[in-house]
Amino acid sequence: MTRLALVVDDEPDIRRLLVADLVAAGYEVIELDSGERVHATALEKEPDIIVLDLTMPRVNGYEALRQLNVDPRTTGIPVIVASAKIGKSAQILCRDLGAVDFLAKPWEDGELIWRVEQVLGPDPDRA
Numbered sequence: 001m002t003r004l005a006l007v008v009d010d011e012p013d014i015r016r017l018l019v020a021d022l023v024a025a026g027y028e029v030i031e032l033d034s035g036e037r038v039h040a041t042a043l044e045k046e047p048d049i050i051v052l053d054l055t056m057p058r059v060n061g062y063e064a065l066r067q068l069n070v071d072p073r074t075t076g077i078p079v080i081v082a083s084a085k086i087g088k089s090a091q092i093l094c095r096d097l098g099a100v101d102f103l104a105k106p107w108e109d110g111e112l113i114w115r116v117e118q119v120l121g122p123d124p125d126r127a
Contacts, residue, residue, distance in 0.1 A: 009053040035059035069098035
């Protein structure tokens with residue numbers, strides 16, 4: 001069964017790179033360009049993992065994390081924050097809000113998939 005990732009980033013070029021890495025690794029991907037529909041999309045589509053930017057207009061990544069974390073229906077969906085905000089305070093706040101990992105932008109080749117598989121385990125369909 002193909003794993004589903006939700007990628008949320010307001011920068012089209014960054015979103016395209018994240019999606020390309022995941023698709024190349026065999027993931028099905030849903031894309032959002034803001035945090036406004038993260039919670040609703042997570043409820044509807046039940047992704048295996050969410051890759052979430054922090055700095056977005058309207059609803060930022062912190063608020064999207066908070067919404068996911070307070071709802072027992074979505075709190076179990078692992079979230080990897082992908083952000084250029086790499087300070088320890090941002091990382092601590094993200095973990096406090098429920099993120100399982102932090103991917104600093106720009107990331108190294110293979111790093112996104114390595115982090116995803118650290119959270120989900122290797123994809124059994126990609127043996």
